[in-house]
Amino acid sequence: MSADAPVVDPLAAERRARVSWARLVEPRDATAAALVAEHGHVEALAMLRRGAATLGRAATERLHGLDLEREWRATARSGARVVVPGDAEWPTGLDDLAIPPHCLWVRGTGDLAALTLRSVAVVGARSATAYGERVAAELGAGLAERGFTIVSGAAFGIDAAAHRGALAVDGRTVAALACGVDRAYPSAHADLLAEIREGGVVVSEVPPGSAPIRPRFLARNRLIAAMTRGTVVVEAGLRSGSLSTARRAIDCGRPVGAVPGPVTSVTSAGTNQLIREHQAELVSDTAEVAELVGDIGVDLAPVRRGDARPEDALREQPRQVWEALPRHGGMPAEQAGVLARLTPAEVLAALGELELVGMAERHGRGWRKTTLVDDTREGAVPSSDVAG
Amino acid sequence: MSADAPVVDPLAAERRARVSWARLVEPRDATAAALVAEHGHVEALAMLRRGAATLGRAATERLHGLDLEREWRATARSGARVVVPGDAEWPTGLDDLAIPPHCLWVRGTGDLAALTLRSVAVVGARSATAYGERVAAELGAGLAERGFTIVSGAAFGIDAAAHRGALAVDGRTVAALACGVDRAYPSAHADLLAEIREGGVVVSEVPPGSAPIRPRFLARNRLIAAMTRGTVVVEAGLRSGSLSTARRAIDCGRPVGAVPGPVTSVTSAGTNQLIREHQAELVSDTAEVAELVGDIGVDLAPVRRGDARPEDALREQPRQVWEALPRHGGMPAEQAGVLARLTPAEVLAALGELELVGMAERHGRGWRKTTLVDDTREGAVPSSDVAG
Numbered sequence: 001m002s003a004d005a006p007v008v009d010p011l012a013a014e015r016r017a018r019v020s021w022a023r024l025v026e027p028r029d030a031t032a033a034a035l036v037a038e039h040g041h042v043e044a045l046a047m048l049r050r051g052a053a054t055l056g057r058a059a060t061e062r063l064h065g066l067d068l069e070r071e072w073r074a075t076a077r078s079g080a081r082v083v084v085p086g087d088a089e090w091p092t093g094l095d096d097l098a099i100p101p102h103c104l105w106v107r108g109t110g111d112l113a114a115l116t117l118r119s120v121a122v123v124g125a126r127s128a129t130a131y132g133e134r135v136a137a138e139l140g141a142g143l144a145e146r147g148f149t150i151v152s153g154a155a156f157g158i159d160a161a162a163h164r165g166a167l168a169v170d171g172r173t174v175a176a177l178a179c180g181v182d183r184a185y186p187s188a189h190a191d192l193l194a195e196i197r198e199g200g201v202v203v204s205e206v207p208p209g210s211a212p213i214r215p216r217f218l219a220r221n222r223l224i225a226a227m228t229r230g231t232v233v234v235e236a237g238l239r240s241g242s243l244s245t246a247r248r249a250i251d252c253g254r255p256v257g258a259v260p261g262p263v264t265s266v267t268s269a270g271t272n273q274l275i276r277e278h279q280a281e282l283v284s285d286t287a288e289v290a291e292l293v294g295d296i297g298v299d300l301a302p303v304r305r306g307d308a309r310p311e312d313a314l315r316e317q318p319r320q321v322w323e324a325l326p327r328h329g330g331m332p333a334e335q336a337g338v339l340a341r342l343t344p345a346e347v348l349a350a351l352g353e354l355e356l357v358g359m360a361e362r363h364g365r366g367w368r369k370t371t372l373v374d375d376t377r378e379g380a381v382p383s384s385d386v387a388g
Numbered sequence: 389m390s391a392d393a394p395v396v397d398p399l400a401a402e403r404r405a406r407v408s409w410a411r412l413v414e415p416r417d418a419t420a421a422a423l424v425a426e427h428g429h430v431e432a433l434a435m436l437r438r439g440a441a442t443l444g445r446a447a448t449e450r451l452h453g454l455d456l457e458r459e460w461r462a463t464a465r466s467g468a469r470v471v472v473p474g475d476a477e478w479p480t481g482l483d484d485l486a487i488p489p490h491c492l493w494v495r496g497t498g499d500l501a502a503l504t505l506r507s508v509a510v511v512g513a514r515s516a517t518a519y520g521e522r523v524a525a526e527l528g529a530g531l532a533e534r535g536f537t538i539v540s541g542a543a544f545g546i547d548a549a550a551h552r553g554a555l556a557v558d559g560r561t562v563a564a565l566a567c568g569v570d571r572a573y574p575s576a577h578a579d580l581l582a583e584i585r586e587g588g589v590v591v592s593e594v595p596p597g598s599a600p601i602r603p604r605f606l607a608r609n610r611l612i613a614a615m616t617r618g619t620v621v622v623e624a625g626l627r628s629g630s631l632s633t634a635r636r637a638i639d640c641g642r643p644v645g646a647v648p649g650p651v652t653s654v655t656s657a658g659t660n661q662l663i664r665e666h667q668a669e670l671v672s673d674t675a676e677v678a679e680l681v682g683d684i685g686v687d688l689a690p691v692r693r694g695d696a697r698p699e700d701a702l703r704e705q706p707r708q709v710w711e712a713l714p715r716h717g718g719m720p721a722e723q724a725g726v727l728a729r730l731t732p733a734e735v736l737a738a739l740g741e742l743e744l745v746g747m748a749e750r751h752g753r754g755w756r757k758t759t760l761v762d763d764t765r766e767g768a769v770p771s772s773d774v775a776g
Contacts (some may be wrong), residue, residue, distance in 0.1 A: 131650050260648030260660055262519055263672040272648055275663060275670050282664040284651040291716070357652045358517045370515065 011086050017041035018084050018103040019071050019207070024048075024059045027205050027219035031055055033099040041102065074208040078182030080107040091116040091227045096252040101205035101223065107181040108201030115174050115200060116227045119149035120293050121249070123224065123242040124158025124234035125267050131356065132158055132235030132267060135259055137165035139232065142286030144171020148293075149200070151176065151228045153220060154189050158234045158242070167195055176227070177204040178220040179212035218244055225249035230293030232257040232283060236270030243270050250279060257283035257292045314359070317342055321350040322359055322369065330366025399474050405429035406472050406491040407459050407595070412436075412447045415593050415607035418704065419443055421487040429490065462596040466570030468495040479504040479615045484640040489593035489611065495569040496589030503562050503588060504615045507537035508681050509637070511612060511630040512546025512622035513655050520623030520655060523647050524549035525556070527620060530674030532559020534682075537588070539564065539616045541608060542577050546622045546630070555583055564615070565592040566608040567600035606632055613637035618681030620645040620671060624658030631658050635711075638667060645671035645680045665715070702747070705730055709738040710747055710757065718754025 009015065018041050025032040035044040035053055047053040048063060055063070075082060083089045083104045089112045094100045106112050120143050122136060136158045140150045144166035152159040154175035166173040175196050177185060181204045184190035193202055205223060206216055221241060225231055225248035233256070236242045246256045258280035261268025274280035283289045314322060317340070324339035325331055337347035351367055354360035361370045397403065406429050413420040423432040423441055435441040436451055443451070463470055471477045471492045477500045482488045494500050508531050510524055524546045528538045532554035540547040542563035554561040563584050565573060569592045572578035581590055593611060594604055609629060613619055613636035621644070624630045634644045646668035649656025662668035671677050702710060705728070712727035713719055725735035739755055742748035749758045 131652065135651060259651055260656075260663065260670070262649055263523060263647055264519065268648075269672075272670060272672055275648065276672070276676070282648070282660060282670075284657075284660055284664070288664070357650070358655055 011084055013042050014086065015082055015084050015103070016068055017045045019068065019082055020045055020066055021102040022205060023066060023071060023207055024062050025055065026215060027101060028099045028215075028222075029055075029059075030099070032059075032102075036102070071207060074182070075105060078105075078107060078180065078208040080105045080181045080208060082106075083112060089113045093226045093228065093252070094223065097222055097226045097248075098251070100226075104203050104205055105181045105208060106201050106203050108197035108199075110172060110174070110200045112174070112201050112203060112227075115149045115172055116151065117149075118147055118294075119151050119174070119228045120289060121151045121224045121228040121231040121245060122158070122162035122234060123152055123221075123231065123245050124162075125236050125240050125242060125270075126155050126157040126159075127237070127267060128157035128161065128235050129261075129265060129267055131261065131265075132259075133161040136161035136234045137168070139234065139259075139286055139289060140165025140173070141169045141171065143289060144169050144173070146286065146290055146294075148290070149174055151224055153177070153217075153224060154185070154193060154196070154202075156186060156188075160189060160192060162234070163192060163196055170199075173200045174227075175200075175202045176220050176223045177202060177212070178206070178216035180204055180206055180208040180210040182208040183210075183212070185212045217241055221245040222248040225254060226252045228254065228293075230255040230257065230289075232259065232289050232292075233271050233274060233280065234259045235261060235265075235267040236274075237266050238269045238273065240267075240270045243274070246274055246280060255292045256280040257289055259283060314357075315353075317346055318350040318353045318359075321347060322354055325354075325360055325367055325369045327369045330363035330368050332366045336367060399472055401430050402474065403470055403472050403491065404456055405433045407456065407463075407470055408433055408454055409490040410593060411454060411459060411595055412450050413443060414603060415489060416487045416603075416610075417443075417447075418487070420447075420490075424490070459595060462570070463493060466493070466495060466568065466596040468493045468569045468596060470494075471500060477501045481614045481616070481640070482611065485610055485614045485636075486639070488614075492591050492593055493569045493596060494589050494591050496585035496587075498560060498562070498588045500562070500589050500591060500615075503537045503560055504539065506535055506682075507539050507562070507616045508677060509539045509612045509616040509619040509633060510546070510550035510622060511540055511609075511619065511633050512550075513624050513628050513630060513658075514543050514545040514547075515625075515655060516545035516549070516623050517649075517653060517655055519649065519653075520546055520647075521549040524622045525553035527622065527647075527674055527677060528553025528561070529557045529559070531677060532557050532561070534674065534678055536678070536682075537562055539612055541565070541605075541612060542573070542581060542584070542590075544574060544576075548577060548580060550622070551580060551584060558587075561588045562615075563588075563590045564608050564611045565590060565600070566594070566604035568592055568594055568596040568598040570596040571598075571600070573600045605629055609633040610636040613642060614640045616642065616681075618643040618645065618677075620647065620677050620680075621659050621662060621668065622647045623649060623653075623655040624662075625654055626657045626661065628655075628658045631662070634662055634668060643680045644668040645677055647671060703741075705734055706738040706741045706747075709735060710742055713742075713748055713755055713757045715757050718751030718756050720754045724755060 021041055083106050091113055122139055140162040144150055150162050150166040150173040152162045163173045173196050179185045181202045184193050196202055221244045225245050231245055231249035233242050233246050249256045258271040258274040260272055260282055275282045281292055320340035321336050324336045333347050337344055351360060359370055360367050409429055471494050479501050510527055528550040532538055538550050538554040538561040540550045551561045561584050567573045569590050572581050584590055609632045613633050619633055619637035621630050621634050637644045646659040646662040648660055648670055663670045669680055708728035709724050712724045721735050725732055747758055748755050
């Protein structure tokens with residue numbers, strides 16, 4: 001319950017019933033969903049108690065052990081609040097789900113409804129490549145700078161890169177967890193989650209103390225898809241869980257974008273397939289994602305044209321190194337470092353990045369610019385005007 | 389003329405006239421095209437000679453210097469044959485072009501019509517990355533193994549990798565050149581071209597001795613697009629010439645595929661854009677390309693051929709302007725003029741005509757294509773399943 005909640009909570013009975021349901025059954029439990037859809041959470045719970053309705057054995061056992069005071073204490077101890085439909089903080093996008101969550105535990109200084117009003121899910125593989133993490137970080141930062149909240153799952157790889165990209169520009173970000181909001185999963189992301197909670201929130205539909213078991217990840221993915229205005233998958237293998245987020249977004253009528261990648265990369269096979277099967281739009285940069293999910297007219301992406309120079313897209317250090325490199329012959333990395341005023345480690349990182357994007361190549365014992373930049377520009381006469 | 393040609397060539401007069409036209413004017417010369425379309429090559433040439441029709445000054449000078457015996461000698465010396473419509477070796481796909489070639493010079497042991505019956509164009513950037521060349525070689529080999537002839541332009545980068553992939557599995561491959569078939573361009577590919585001619589052919593619509601100048605590359609691209617059953621672009625910058633091949637393939641109703649790549653790679657920006665704008669299907673491997681181009685039937689009658697497109701009805705200048713306009717955002721009239729190589733007055737007239745027929749509209753201070761036309765074109769590519 002929010003600190004600002006009135007002394008008398010008009011939703012008290014509803015809130016107690018919904019917390020009970022969240023404790024009794026797993027997310028997306030179909031029997032429970034049918035009961036509460038027909039009778040409401042309060043009456044359906046009363047029916048359970050008087051034996052007028054039944055759940056599975058495990059749920060029935062949990063009903064006997066239900067202790068709401070303990071739930072409130074655990075919630076308070078974790079610094080969380082319980083949000084239910086009717087609360088100002090409830091993200092109304094969740095109402096588009098076939099089986100919405102009974103309630104949410106929300107932890108952090110942000111307001112979940114306000115945060116998700118203009119938000120994008122940026123999700124992808126845990127086992128991401130450097131390419132994927134770079135794109136996720138750039139999208140996280142770029143979209144946050146445009147006022148979008150970045151919603152993701154706090155996992156290793158793409159998720160973390162997206163959250164960190166937003167945080168790097170003091171943007172807003174939300175993590176939806178498959179475990180209780182009192183837990184840090186993965187534990188290596190305890191600091192990341194703490195950072196997210198400053199300005200943003202961490203959210204879950206399972207009570208504090210709950211462990212991150214597999215079905216809860218799939219359930220969590222639907223929250224990410226429904227809370228946001230659109231979903232972008234940055235990298236995903238053919239069986240990546242992030243593809244389920246994309247499917248749930250489609251189910252909810254949200255636009256879905258996917259970042260293409262090399263056909264030789266297994267972590268791009270899923271995103272390429274989404275695009276190939278027309279389940280996702282191909283998105284290349286922040287502007288294209290903003291156009292996909294943003295207000296029509298406000299966030300139109302410029303058509304990518306050849307007049308932008310490739311080096312414009314580089315970060316500062318790789319660009320300095322690129323500018324120092326010759327077009328012909330080969331320059332030793334040390335010399336490029338001196339010219340670009342960078343340390344040896346910085347030069348090597350920059351050269352690696354330039355090689356990855358095809359803007360520098362090894363030549364003999366040194367490095368040089370690739371000719372592709374010239375060739376691209378050489379086509380300054382666009383071919384469309386001389387069409388046959 | 390083929391070595392197997394009968395002693396009396398039933399197409400002799402037509403062949404002489406067509407060779408004359410190929411010598412007189414550049415490929416896609418609109419005045420010449422209109423004359424021969426109305427009067428036939430033989431009569432149109434006679435009209436030129438008696439002054440009943442005129443061409444530009446350069447062509448007129450060439451008419452005075454025309455020496456057909458010299459042309460036959462040069463053709464024979466280069467080991468080539470002249471192929472015209474009506475010859476068994478004429479690739480009937482060329483008849484789908486708005487301005488088909490007057491004739492073809494063909495050099496090699498293969499039969500061009502047989503070679504192109506089941507063929508795919510595999511094209512892309514000269515300044516390819518290792519990734520692009522790897523994919524091009526794999527597609528070249530894989531498609532050749534499935535019985536497809538690989539047609540490309542013998543350029544550095546993607547083209548050469550595709551040819552070599554086919555040759556590596558003893559597959560069949562065809563190189564279409566922007567210069568005469570007696571020349572090796574690029575000269576570093578003399579051996580590659582010789583290898584292609586064993587089993588395959590090298591083909592050009594410009595006479596032996598002709599130099600590879602820029603407009604001939606664009607003209608050559610339309611031959612590659614029209615001769616084949618489909619085109620795959622492997623890597624291309626935003627202004628790569630291979631994008632013109634893709635556009636001409638679309639014009640001819642051929643399916644177009646594009647290989648996606650990292651959004652951080654400038655040489656994948658063009659292919660990613662083709663996919664993003666639903667002008668090409670995303671293809672990841674040989675099987676997907678074979679599916680794209682392979683199940684049309686035995687003859688060269690593609691399914692999408694009958695679809696009339698609104699821009700087909702436009703005159704040349706409005707069409708050039710229309711092709712230059714973006715789908716989103718707005719392009720200043722001046723910029724459209726530069727892209728379409730028209731004077732300010734011509735651009736304004738063209739824009740007025742486009743606005744009148746509803747194919748262009750003002751947007752901000754600029755102009756863009758109307759969505760009406762996009763909808764028509766993208767009808768074959770469902771994007772609706774992404775939306776709600």
